[in-house]
Amino acid sequence: MGFDTETAVAWIDTAATVVKADEARLTALDAAIGDGDHGANLVRGLTAAVAGIAEKEPSTPGEVLVVAGRGIVAKTGGASGPLYGSALRRAGKALGDTTDADAVQLGAALEAMLTAIVELGSAAEGDKTMVDALGPAVRAFNDLAADGASLPAAALAAADAAEAGLAATIPLQARKGRASYLGPRSVGHEDPGAASTALLLRALAEVTA
């Protein structure tokens, strides 16, 4: 079994659940080097994504992600709303009409997510943003998928890579987003967007396991 409609729905549901559970931590990270709303923003956005899915009852995994992305754009606000929302929408479109994506197809969708974020926000790896978690995760996923690994294995590697990427943001000085205003004072903290990206990829690993 690959990434089918049910799995896609489970991903968004699980993401909403874990982000809700970790809302305070995300907010605290954002308070340290940003404006302290990242937790609330994502809870609002993912709640809307879940509600949108319940209402629209999408019938393919691609549609699920498009609907989720629209919900996130429509309700999140902040930097993360357009970034995550467009990313999911773009991932959904990349999946096309497939009802059950395999590892290679899902890898292409994750690549599309990354591209969307980079196009919108023009952050590079090392700028201390969500890209620092998503970039390595997408690479890890696609490296394994290209080698013929199973989707669960690729997803697990992606989650691990995202968490490693998150940890690697700590010593960085931010060059994008609100944290960049702090200059050197942004060093020594995890980037909140990278932290939420790590949660999203861990959720993907869980629902595909």
Add this chain to the structure above:
Amino acid sequence: MGFDTETAVAWIDTAATVVKADEARLTALDAAIGDGDHGANLVRGLTAAVAGIAEKEPSTPGEVLVVAGRGIVAKTGGASGPLYGSALRRAGKALGDTTDADAVQLGAALEAMLTAIVELGSAAEGDKTMVDALGPAVRAFNDLAADGASLPAAALAAADAAEAGLAATIPLQARKGRASYLGPRSVGHEDPGAASTALLLRALAEVTA
């Protein structure tokens, strides 16, 4: 020797000194049941009184008190400014042209002070105001003066009576001035104006001793 020009000047100087030394205490009393400015008010007023005397060089004790009263009215503000200022002016006028007032004359001047305050502020004894210190003080002074006591003895009795009057304000509920807004919450505190009156009468006892 009675209450001559030099003594009158010394009274105002000493009053200014002791009020300045006790400014923080008066302010704290006023903060508890008023608005916390009584110390600063009186320092400002008595400083102006001292400066006015230095400038005008009054030649009778009566003039000294009139000049001091004008200075206090002109610079103090608040409730205590008009009350103390008018009181001293009225006391000065009561002394007339005398260059050296005896106990009976000074007693009449103190009586005039009290009358001025009561006329302006219409407080009765027991309302938890400066009248609670000044009323008993004036009575004590005049009782002794009527019995032929010396001016220093009368002034000492007045100072003691003022301090007793001050202590007696603690259990009272205020019925005049800002402290009255607190209703029952004004109970349990010394009245700041009674406290400054006690200082003024102690200063009088000192300079006449």
Add this chain to the structure above:
Amino acid sequence: MKKLINSPDTVVTDALRGLAAAHPSLEVDVENRVISLAGGPRQGKVGLVSGGGSGHEPLHGGYVGYGMLDAAAPGEVYTSPVPDQILLATQRADAGAGVLHIVKNYTGDVLNFRMAAELAEDEDIRVVSVVTNDDAAVEDSTYTAGRRGVGGTVFVEKIAGAAAEGGADLDAVAAVATRVNERTRSFAIALHAGTVPAAGKPGFALEENEVELGVGIHGEPGRERGSMAPMNELIAYALDVIHADLPVSGNLLVMLNGQGATPLIELYGAFAEATAWIEGHGATVARSLVGNYITSLDQSGFSVTLTQLDDELLRLWDAPVSTPALRWGR
């Protein structure tokens, strides 16, 4: 205490210098502490003077201008001005038709204004005083100095100012001022006490779960300490007190005022609840002000003021006004 000041001694003087620099429409006599209309009042118009302690900005200096005050006398922080100063303000406001003193009911203000009025009479200026006492938190009995003058003072100044601008004589202006005062009640609740610069610490200490009910505008403790509650309950508490005293009905002029440190976003929220409460009691919010109009330094909390309008008062409220803090119609 951390404050944006040079020193406690210079707070009032510095603010007056800033007021002068910011508002060319005002003549600010920094040395004598009198704020008046640049160019003086229109000849033949009744003059309006108010004053009181500083720390309540924009009251009173911010209300000097067309259709409101002609002069204001700011005292030290929370301390009434002195007679000579009020006299000077009175002289600057005098345009031959007499001068109205608008005095908030505090012993110090009343006494200093009374002395100033006597001095003015000596100069052949006719003075009539109206004492505002709209604070429903204080029982008006022989056991108090009477009710405090608070938020209603802003309404009295605006409406009396419009009457004077419209050509009413001194007695008529005083009568309308008195009428506004009689039809007005206020109540205030503080969440955190303000700090008088010279005192260096808050006027009273409140725990995280406490509020001060029926607080005045000088950091005086209120009549009672209460429990912190959601905003709608605090609003209802305040309006209940007012309603018990002067039943809410008809067309109301409403001010939802901040004490200095409460942000506008909260004041608007509170105004929404106040409006709902008032409409729920069958009355109408005909006109309103939401913002910081009579403050207590950096105190946080709100006051609400209601005036029962009639046609004349509504017309005078709507009349043009042009001051630093209140401006419409021109």
Add this chain to the structure above:
Amino acid sequence: MKKLINSPDTVVTDALRGLAAAHPSLEVDVENRVISLAGGPRQGKVGLVSGGGSGHEPLHGGYVGYGMLDAAAPGEVYTSPVPDQILLATQRADAGAGVLHIVKNYTGDVLNFRMAAELAEDEDIRVVSVVTNDDAAVEDSTYTAGRRGVGGTVFVEKIAGAAAEGGADLDAVAAVATRVNERTRSFAIALHAGTVPAAGKPGFALEENEVELGVGIHGEPGRERGSMAPMNELIAYALDVIHADLPVSGNLLVMLNGQGATPLIELYGAFAEATAWIEGHGATVARSLVGNYITSLDQSGFSVTLTQLDDELLRLWDAPVSTPALRWGR
């Protein structure tokens, strides 16, 4: 945290209800969170839309009215609004001559406005965006998201609004907005951090002897922590930073703005010092605003904003404006 609110979740909605109740000149769509001019814009006029996180009141809703904004889109507290909401504001502001988006430079605001602009183009509404970035505290380099948009936004909204009201076309209105932004710099210092209701505690903790230098408007920590100092030194620090970046000269428009919890008496004092500093550097304070115009909830401190005026900008500044928070000339 003690706040005058019902709950952190309802702060923005409650404030919008209050705004609606207080200002009949506004149409407040509480559900969709759009504030626009009651009756809509004058046909053929360029529409002006701004928006951003809530908590900066009166920005932006308080600037909707004649001669300024046609619509505003308030987000959650300190969070940019969402595209659909901005689109709706854009539609309400559209009167056939295109719409200017005035966007403060934050990644979230820029991205959400960009998406809204794309949606608007789909509806055949021409949109031009001007991004304000006047904060001299932030280095404008490839190593940051660029300078933040702060106090200068108020000036851009007023002056662009006057140009639109005067009949300028979309490109001309955008050009004047850009010109104001380029000629403007701001700098802010905080004494105490504000508290986001949902966070429940201050955005950063300052000791009694500390200030936050170069702070933003969202409770972001500043670039540096400094020592508390007398007000004149803080003012000089802020103006020195601005001067180093855009030398102070000629006729200036100056805003001495409070961050929400700093009382007016202190702001006027600070303005006196700012004026003295500016005149000491050979420039002139031609026009000014002193008060709370772009706030950060209950944060205490100030920001100072300077714009180099020219004849056109001065004329547009002086043009009539009638909004809840800024009003003159009508």
